[in-house]
Amino acid sequence: MSKPRHRLPLRLLRRTLLATVAVCGLVLAGTAATAVAAPPRTSVLQGTVESGGSGLSKFSVSLYAAFVDREPRWVPLGSAKSDKNGKFRVEYAVPRGLADSDPLLFIQATRGPAMLASSIGVGLDTVPQRVVVNERTTVATGNAFAQFIDGHRIVGNRYGMTNAVGMAANLADPATGAVGSVLATTPNGTETSTLSTFNSLANAVAGCVADSVQCRTLLRTSAPPGEAPSKNVLEAVANIAKYPSFPSSRAPKGDPVFALSQRTPIYQPALREAPTSWLLFLTFTGGAYSVQDSDNLMNGPGNFAIDEQGFVWVNDNAVPQPPDEYACAGLRLLKFTPSGQPVAGTPYFGGGLSGAGYGITLDPSGRIWVGNFGFQDPPCIDPEFAAEHGSSPAQHNSVSAFGADGLPLSGPGGYKNGNISWPQGTVSDRAGNIWIANCGNDSVTMLPSGDPDRAVNIALGPTPVEGRPELKPFGATVDARGNVWIANNRGDTISVISPDGQLIDTLPGTFEGRTVLSHPVGNATDTKGNVWVANSDWLDSPCPTRLQLGEAENPSITAFRQDTRKPFPGSPFTGGGLTLPWGIAVDGNDTVWVFNFGVVPVGQTSDIPTGVSRFCGVDTRGCPEGVRTGDPISPETGYRSDALERITGGQIDPSGNIWLTNNWKRDANPVLNPFGNAIVIAVGAAAPVKTPLIGPPVPTNRR
Known part of the structure; x- marks a missing residue:
């Protein structure tokens, strides 16, 4: 028979446990105190x-x-x-x-x-x-x-x-x-x-x-x-x-x-x-090469969207090819680290990507949106040619969406609701609405809260004959009130749309007897919501047809006040090395940066490097002494570099670097592959802004 076990009374057991816990707590507290008091290593x-x-x-x-x-x-x-x-x-x-x-x-x-x-x-x-x-x-x-x-x-x-x-x-x-x-x-x-x-x-x-x-x-x-x-x-x-x-x-x-x-x-x-x-201009092709070939990472980078941490998304116009081949619709989306290296997994495919042009944006939830303009050389339209070269005839009627991980959210055909047609400028507002400038049918498509099933089409003028738009909406930007400003490339006008999708104003190309809009392309908002427009004075966007124009005789930029929607006194502004303004951005000091496509006609010279132009903004506190709004800060040559080709898009990151697209080569052959295969970074050139850029830029000298 086993001996009976001795058991502590319940009250005594509780006291013993509490005492043990208290002692352990003192030991642990003492250890923590010792760790805090220990001198730094x-x-x-x-x-x-x-x-x-x-x-x-x-x-x-x-x-x-x-x-x-x-x-x-x-x-x-x-x-x-x-x-x-x-x-x-x-x-x-x-x-x-x-x-x-x-x-x-x-x-x-x-x-x-x-x-x-x-x-x-x-x-x-x-x-x-x-x-x-x-x-x-x-x-x-x-x-x-x-x-x-x-x-x-x-x-x-x-x-x-x-x-x-x-x-x-x-x-x-x-x-x-x-x-x-x-x-x-x-x-x-x-x-x-x-x-x-x-x-x-x-x-x-x-x-x-x-x-x-x-x-x-x-x-x-x-x-x-x-x-x-x-x-x-x-x-x-x-x-x-x-x-x-x-x-x-x-x-x-x-x-x-x-x-x-x-x-x-x-x-x-x-x-x-x-x-x-x-300025120090660093070139990045995605590898240790510069020669164009079919195994390149990109061919015709068009524009950028930069996320909160400074990672950079780039859309791509065409499939990589040697210079003597035809260029078919690009099918890839690219992502780079803040220091210019391709992110593991890039390029990303799918989602209906098809010859993206100027349109790319990030929305507040971190999704990437790309407008599928559908650029392609004429032979690529032939299904037999496309099959032989591993490409597909381009589509011109969709927008693609991707997650932050690079996986497509849209299906193989992209999102097509809202009568999208030859889309160019593609932007998000702070409510997450996506706005798409339809170059092919003189309209804008709005995706409320980024929902393609609720897409709305907003006409900017009379419905054009199919394939013959009269306005050619191109650039898109959002002011401080949430209004969307659309630069009409052929129409030489600006359309202003309210946050709820109503066309509330059309700004003419002349003001008080002077021309203030001339073949506008890109546009950008400053920190107060004023809008700057790049006047190419030359481009007639091929969506799908275009006029053959001569030279850009009077390239310029124009500033519009947000409150009155009238041109700022002195507009349009010239000088500073403007040749053919395409993209435009405003930094954290309200300085205006303009990205030039270079001299025209295209294909006649490779001797003149492309330049970036810089102007004093509406807030002149960030400008040199004696320089007023609209005055050039860059010299008559612009900030030139032989690292630069023909630039379309540019964006500013949280470090103040300016990211630039070498979209076309300086000596491009418009008949064969005209595209460049690099992006270029102007190191530390601009006052930093908070990214992603959604609405007016937010200065960020501190976070």
Whole structure:
């Protein structure tokens, strides 16, 4: 017989358990308190301060952290002095309460007025064991973070700052100080002048390292017109990116930055003559190639939509082909990282994609919408030709929708409700309504809340004869009141539609006896809801027929007030390198950027690089001293680069980079494949905006 078990009385058992829990709680609390009270872990960063490969002694080296996941903060972590060989060793620790963050880390090295800097990574675990700080890393950091630099501080919005780390690495390797692999290799490298421009900027900084007089010259001449000298070399580089041209009105004795670069030419290849601008234009084809072929990633990128984190969606006009082949309707949608690399899984197919043109947008829920214009060379219409070349005759009557993962939401034929016809401009408003400009039948299709089953067609004028539109709606933008402005390319008018889909106004192409609209294409809203229109003075969109026009004799842009819908005094505005304005965008400072399709007629020249034009907006606070609304900020040449072809679309990302489409080649053969195969990024050129762009741009210097 087993012995009876001894059991504790229930009351005593409860007391015992409570006491045990209390003791455990005290132990755990003590452990937590000990963890909080423990000093931050100390780490070490080693590196070299160099100029032209030689170590620089007696530089004060400081390591900083920019915290961007909460309230933006700029925090010094540690400092040291470089020895006789330029080597330094910085011991540092992240302050309590911030150890769980992934800060952006920067090195700044100073000696007198000379300064070198580098963006070295995101998060403590990604920092190289050793770094090199030199003129190239300084130029890379100054350009990529141009819109966030204020003195020695680098502070800004979360995604813009984080993404700029990758863009800086495209330009210079923080571990070695060498030219970054993106800038050094095809389709960049020696194929464009961007590498030489970058090296010339580095040479100007090298002059500052070598000579304090040259340093003071750099600080003085880099300052925005009418403002005090730059506070340091890093800010000087940033100011050159923000105000990249030195016309005779600003520098009557010639470009001072170029002159400085000639005195210490240690980095090569470098520019042999002063550029039209110091902007750095990086080219991306989706791979290490530039030659057009059927295995390219894209052929005729048309326009962009940028998501909240800075990832970039691109529509594509045509199937990739060599230059001597016909171009059939594009069947793909592309996505790039904020630093310009194709996202894994791109390109995306399906959803009814068919020769997309200018229309692409993101809605508030993150869906991507693409207007299927149906571009194709005439032989592609033949089913036998299409079958032989693995293509399909284009469709011109749908819009496609994709999820953020790149999977199609629309079926194989796209969404066709609402009498869609040769769609071009495609935009979302903040309520999630999708608006589609139907170039082929003089109307607009509205998808309420993005629902294709509730599609509504809005006539902008009399119903045209089939295939012969008289207005040719093209560009579309949404003002601060939710009204949709449609640029009518052939009609030389603007149609204004209320948020509920009513046509409320038609703005004529003449005002007080002057022409204010001339073959308008793209349009864009500024931060207050005023609308800017790009007047091509040439394009008659082929939807499907077009008139053969001569040259663009009076290319211009026009600003319309949101409240009165009348042209802003002085409109239309000219100059600034306008050749054939197509796309247009407004940045966070209300500066207006215009993207030129280049000289016309097409196919007659490849000698004249395409330029980007820049104008002072309605809010003049972001303009140089003495510059008024509509005045050009860019020189008469525009901001040119041989990296640019014929541009249609452009958008600004949270870092202030401008993304540009090389839609057609400069020397395009209109009969065979005329398209370009690249996108180009103007690094750090514009004031950042919040993305996605839905309605007026929202400035975002902080998030």
